[in-house]
Amino acid sequence: MAQIEIDGKQVTVADGSTIIEAAEAAGVYIPRFCFHKKLSIAANCRMCLVEVEKAGKPLPACATPVIEGMKIFTHSEKAVQAQKSVMEFLLINHPLDCPICDQGGECQLQDLAVGYGGVSSRYQEEKRVVFNKDFGPLIAGDMTRCIQCTRCVRFGQEIAGQMEMGMAHRGEHSEITTFVGRAVASELSGNMIDLCPVGALTSKPFRYSARTWELTRRPAVAPHDGLGSNVALQVKQNRVYRVLPRDNDAVNECWLSDRDRFSYEGLYSEDRLNKPMIKEGGQWRECEWKDALEYAANSLNLIRQEVGAEQLGALASPSSTVEELYLLKKLMTGLGSGNVDHRLRHSDFSADAYRQGAPWLGRSVASLQELDRVLLIGSSLRSEQPLLAQRLRQAVKRGAHLNVVHVADDALLCRVAHKLIVAPDALAQALAQVVKALGERAAVDAEVQPLLAGIEVSETARSIAASLTTGENRSVLLGNVAQHHPRYALLHRLAQEAARLSGAAFGVLGEAANSVGAYLAGALPAPGGLNAGQMLATPRKAYILLGVELERDSYNGQQAMAAMQGAFVVALTAYKHRAHEFADVLLPIAAFAENAGTYVNTEGVAQSFRAAVAPRGEARPAWKVLRVLGNLFELDGFSQDNAEALTSEALGNTPLADKLGNALRPGMNLVLDKPDGGRLQRIGEVGIYQTDSLVRRAASLQKMSAAPRAWMHNSLLAQLGLSEDETVTVRQGDAAIQLSAACDDTLPAGCVRVAAGHEQTALLGGLFDEIRVEKSKGQQQTAEHTPS
Amino acid sequence: MNMSEKVILHSLHLDRPWSLETYRSTGGYDTLRKVVTEKMPAEDIIAQVKVSALRGRGGAGFPTGLKWSFMPRSFPGDKYIVCNSDEGEPGTFKDRDILLYNPHQLIEGMAIAAYVLGAKVGYNYIHGEIWDAYERFEQALDEARAAGFLGKNICGGDFEFDLHAHHGYGAYICGEETALLESLEGKKGQPRFKPPFPASFGLYGRPTTINNTETYACIPYIVKHGGQKFLELGKPNNGGTKIFSVSGHVNKPGNYEVPMGIPFAELLELAGGVRDGHKLKAVIPGGSSSPVLPADVMMDTTMDFDAIAKAGSMFGSGAVIVMDETVCMVRALERLSYFYFEESCGQCTPCREGTGWLYRVVHRIEHGQGRPEDLALLDDISGNIMGRTICALGDAAAMPVKGFLKHFRGEFEYHIEHGKCSV
Numbered sequence A: 001m002a003q004i005e006i007d008g009k010q011v012t013v014a015d016g017s018t019i020i021e022a023a024e025a026a027g028v029y030i031p032r033f034c035f036h037k038k039l040s041i042a043a044n045c046r047m048c049l050v051e052v053e054k055a056g057k058p059l060p061a062c063a064t065p066v067i068e069g070m071k072i073f074t075h076s077e078k079a080v081q082a083q084k085s086v087m088e089f090l091l092i093n094h095p096l097d098c099p100i101c102d103q104g105g106e107c108q109l110q111d112l113a114v115g116y117g118g119v120s121s122r123y124q125e126e127k128r129v130v131f132n133k134d135f136g137p138l139i140a141g142d143m144t145r146c147i148q149c150t151r152c153v154r155f156g157q158e159i160a161g162q163m164e165m166g167m168a169h170r171g172e173h174s175e176i177t178t179f180v181g182r183a184v185a186s187e188l189s190g191n192m193i194d195l196c197p198v199g200a201l202t203s204k205p206f207r208y209s210a211r212t213w214e215l216t217r218r219p220a221v222a223p224h225d226g227l228g229s230n231v232a233l234q235v236k237q238n239r240v241y242r243v244l245p246r247d248n249d250a251v252n253e254c255w256l257s258d259r260d261r262f263s264y265e266g267l268y269s270e271d272r273l274n275k276p277m278i279k280e281g282g283q284w285r286e287c288e289w290k291d292a293l294e295y296a297a298n299s300l301n302l303i304r305q306e307v308g309a310e311q312l313g314a315l316a317s318p319s320s321t322v323e324e325l326y327l328l329k330k331l332m333t334g335l336g337s338g339n340v341d342h343r344l345r346h347s348d349f350s351a352d353a354y355r356q357g358a359p360w361l362g363r364s365v366a367s368l369q370e371l372d373r374v375l376l377i378g379s380s381l382r383s384e385q386p387l388l389a390q391r392l393r394q395a396v397k398r399g400a401h402l403n404v405v406h407v408a409d410d411a412l413l414c415r416v417a418h419k420l421i422v423a424p425d426a427l428a429q430a431l432a433q434v435v436k437a438l439g440e441r442a443a444v445d446a447e448v449q450p451l452l453a454g455i456e457v458s459e460t461a462r463s464i465a466a467s468l469t470t471g472e473n474r475s476v477l478l479g480n481v482a483q484h485h486p487r488y489a490l491l492h493r494l495a496q497e498a499a500r501l502s503g504a505a506f507g508v509l510g511e512a513a514n515s516v517g518a519y520l521a522g523a524l525p526a527p528g529g530l531n532a533g534q535m536l537a538t539p540r541k542a543y544i545l546l547g548v549e550l551e552r553d554s555y556n557g558q559q560a561m562a563a564m565q566g567a568f569v570v571a572l573t574a575y576k577h578r579a580h581e582f583a584d585v586l587l588p589i590a591a592f593a594e595n596a597g598t599y600v601n602t603e604g605v606a607q608s609f610r611a612a613v614a615p616r617g618e619a620r621p622a623w624k625v626l627r628v629l630g631n632l633f634e635l636d637g638f639s640q641d642n643a644e645a646l647t648s649e650a651l652g653n654t655p656l657a658d659k660l661g662n663a664l665r666p667g668m669n670l671v672l673d674k675p676d677g678g679r680l681q682r683i684g685e686v687g688i689y690q691t692d693s694l695v696r697r698a699a700s701l702q703k704m705s706a707a708p709r710a711w712m713h714n715s716l717l718a719q720l721g722l723s724e725d726e727t728v729t730v731r732q733g734d735a736a737i738q739l740s741a742a743c744d745d746t747l748p749a750g751c752v753r754v755a756a757g758h759e760q761t762a763l764l765g766g767l768f769d770e771i772r773v774e775k776s777k778g779q780q781q782t783a784e785h786t787p788s
Numbered sequence B: 001m002n003m004s005e006k007v008i009l010h011s012l013h014l015d016r017p018w019s020l021e022t023y024r025s026t027g028g029y030d031t032l033r034k035v036v037t038e039k040m041p042a043e044d045i046i047a048q049v050k051v052s053a054l055r056g057r058g059g060a061g062f063p064t065g066l067k068w069s070f071m072p073r074s075f076p077g078d079k080y081i082v083c084n085s086d087e088g089e090p091g092t093f094k095d096r097d098i099l100l101y102n103p104h105q106l107i108e109g110m111a112i113a114a115y116v117l118g119a120k121v122g123y124n125y126i127h128g129e130i131w132d133a134y135e136r137f138e139q140a141l142d143e144a145r146a147a148g149f150l151g152k153n154i155c156g157g158d159f160e161f162d163l164h165a166h167h168g169y170g171a172y173i174c175g176e177e178t179a180l181l182e183s184l185e186g187k188k189g190q191p192r193f194k195p196p197f198p199a200s201f202g203l204y205g206r207p208t209t210i211n212n213t214e215t216y217a218c219i220p221y222i223v224k225h226g227g228q229k230f231l232e233l234g235k236p237n238n239g240g241t242k243i244f245s246v247s248g249h250v251n252k253p254g255n256y257e258v259p260m261g262i263p264f265a266e267l268l269e270l271a272g273g274v275r276d277g278h279k280l281k282a283v284i285p286g287g288s289s290s291p292v293l294p295a296d297v298m299m300d301t302t303m304d305f306d307a308i309a310k311a312g313s314m315f316g317s318g319a320v321i322v323m324d325e326t327v328c329m330v331r332a333l334e335r336l337s338y339f340y341f342e343e344s345c346g347q348c349t350p351c352r353e354g355t356g357w358l359y360r361v362v363h364r365i366e367h368g369q370g371r372p373e374d375l376a377l378l379d380d381i382s383g384n385i386m387g388r389t390i391c392a393l394g395d396a397a398a399m400p401v402k403g404f405l406k407h408f409r410g411e412f413e414y415h416i417e418h419g420k421c422s423v
């Protein structure tokens, strides 16, 4: 600790603190632009100059470490003169047109100019003009306003992991720009808008639509990945205008992924369902809530009486709230059906009977940064969990080894220590190699041991094992691809063993905002009930769908759509989507921001939020809709009058932590089959901006989302006699669609990567099932399922 | 004062002075061999360098022995030495001649430095616009490697040192030592904030010592003859000889290696005096960043760090720019200000914004558009740049303005009042 004096105040601060940190601790504000607590120190703006006793010249507070006995003056005549002179320099070439600048009212330069700027300018020459570049659909650049603080540049280098912005040229001609002609593509790019202290980088979707002082800030929780980023919704006249991060070092720090930041645009999509509708005699008509609900309840009751409650099924989105999922389960139980599930993209449920708790991250989110060794299995982490990828990047920067077992070799934008990239049907084999290699150092569990016979351990697997047995903090993490995989139970068991053998924490990355909450709320089949896979493989007579866009949210969209044919379907949905084609009753529900509720994030922390705006049209919060349905069925326990009452009922009184757990009970029937080399396999992970209904309708993000293509290794292209960019026919089951062929030599052999969640690929088959690719005969589409 | 003793440019009269053969014939590399084979203690060499009062020839005049003692020699892992041959300061052209005419002495000096500082690898960063000098140096490196003065087992001992040449692209800022390191690492040449200094966080984050070409080239002499002899060539606290690049209005512009502390009048005479029929008006004594001094002040001073500082300027790199009475001081400053405006790296606010502003105001005055408040404005702008930037380029841009205004304010006032020149 060092004892210093700031503006006459004695303060004790940690050794090595900078003056700016020390001042903050003492409650003294020092003006700054380039300094940012999460970025490296650049000391280039010079706004933070302060006077230090015995120093000949003013020193930058952000970059100067304190030393014992230092006397600092932040407001002395000398300090203020230096600060004012820097402000004068900053303003000479800055446009003085705040009224037409989108940053007006939330501009740090504007704010500080009030305190440090002159009344009029002594600069009489022409001002610098910088031509704008196109940074893409999300960020608008007004580069004449840039003050060259390089926060955006450092963000790219240090946080996003890719340097997309740089300072070209020098001196007065310096300008911040992307690499010649390129748009910004990072999944974290929006943070540069927040970081930019002036109006140089602003939000393209938001700009010129409102002034910050007109907007009300409402706290909320982001509805996409498992992190549950804390956001502030900026609202005016019942409309969300912008989404900003709320600082929370335990969750998202001060960052947001672009998905969480820009998805609000999807609230205002044309596709919103605004009124209840029922289909009668093949015709849709809008109706009153009462009619729709009665019609739905009567029809469901009739079916239940005629064919039995086991013919009812309920499928819910894991982006639904704890309260909604809980009521759905309660409703189904009341109706006598155990057929409830939220895991639509899963294809292997065989671990269900052995699960002992809700799958979760296995450690805190913040502690990911302190990891020394990581094994990441079956995860396209940057698109699944953009900010968790960022946390791991920081760990790697500290020296952590990141090891990867996966089906594709996408850049994680940090150093990967060792990786095994294999076809989906060889994923379990690859993981088994690692387990076997770990078994060379410790005894493998008797249940797993037999699987390892005949497994040949590669050098890479051995290196991964070696890496995992060193370092202090270790985690084995299972991603979405592993969870959706047809051999998920096996992968889970092997990963669990790898973690046990290496003394690592075992984590399952929560796919959606409320995946963990869905387990806790019981949105799962009751004993004897059917899981999502069974409900779709053996069609029911009636379904209740909660917030799902079945064709794009399922493991096998084609199968899901087929299951709906001939069934009576009640869809609680915020969007019309294809429910029009198969549903019988459409009940408009509140979307993100319009709803109160709770999400439990991947680390098992419950975060409740209130509605920030009223639902669109006649939409109602789904929990209220479910409550009315319960009452219509004359079931008990559907009289909660607020979401809070429901929350405690749903989550109970035991600490959530006690209900989390990834370890599977012993006794599972495990088989590790050899990869079947003969057939082509699809790698069908969900595109970053295709994860859920809201983001799919966010116009600007959709412009960032590349159209799906049939990606494959160049040898496969050759083998099939195809050339790059050629239109090919891709088939799974009955569906055939036209895509353009593309070459990616990092893909494993025998695989065709066709992203899921897109409208174009919605009706293909299973995400990791067999796929066929052939030359297109002519350009017309060949199957009736082909979407228009 | 021994005018004939040369430390660096001593072999110009010989055939192909740059060749290894010629260098060897003057006893070249004998000192390195002695150091290596006798395993001379590094501390002893540093002590001699301290005694010699060798001060950095790159501009700042920092005592070399002291700088070397900052290097954590026993730090395990990579350490580097770097030579700064970026020579971009207007008026300075001495390092170029060292590279062209005595490259082996630089190599020997760097090899001894590497021995002392515990570096196995060194780089010489050469200005991008002196290609012939770069090629000449590469040639010398080849010769030295072939003869076993670079590489493994130098002079048969267990000392190992590799030296590489790297050419820049002509940006002045890359002469600033930390910008040079960035550039050498393949990044944009922008100075780093200091501390940390290169001795603890240098090239690739490793301990690094950076010296100027001329500084290294003095080392073999100091080690061979002892620090005291070198010191005695010059003045106390200003040891050795110095190569002055004399340019401007003299009859014989060029490089002159003479003892430190030579009276300016004598140096001027060596350079053939002010061009015929003209008289001395002013001198920029240490390269374009040093404040200009009027003729009478210069004629009373000697040429060494301490004397020039006392006279109100900076010894700098030893570039002496001589101006006669035909020079318009406003125009001269305009040209200098333009240089700094163009060469600012643009990283920090006062320099990026201030250098352009300075230039534009001086330009306006020169072009008859001056305003009465402009001189006070120039005082303010330069004052607001001085001491407030990341690197010394800001100071280098501000100091000439202060110098010109201090000694020749009248000429500026005349320009403003009459819209034209008084010269």
Ligand SMILES: Cc1cc2nc3c(=O)[nH]c(=O)nc-3n(C[C@H](O)[C@H](O)[C@H](O)COP(=O)(O)O)c2cc1C
Pocket (backbone or CB within 6 Å): B055, B056, B057, B058, B059, B060, B061, B062, B084, B085, B086, B087, B088, B089, B172, B173, B174, B175, B176, B177, B178, B210, B211, B212, B213, B215, B391, B392, B393, B396
């Ligand atoms: C803008 C600027 C340009 C510089 N250019 C050079 C140069 O061209 N050559 C040089 O040796 N030193 C130059 N320097 C000084 C170096 O930063 C450094 O002080 C020097 O190389 C140290 O070597 P020395 O101690 O041997 O002088 C420059 C400094 C600044 C601020």
Ligand code: SF4
Pocket (backbone or CB within 6 Å): B173, B190, B191, B343, B344, B345, B346, B347, B348, B349, B351, B352, B389, B390, B391, B392, B393, B394, B395
């Ligand atoms: S003083 Fe000038 S050259 Fe030096 S770092 Fe700052 S902007 Fe760059």
Ligand code: FES
Pocket (backbone or CB within 6 Å): A031, A032, A033, A034, A035, A042, A043, A044, A045, A046, A047, A048, A049, A060, A061, A062, A063
């Ligand atoms: S905040 Fe310290 S220099 Fe920018």
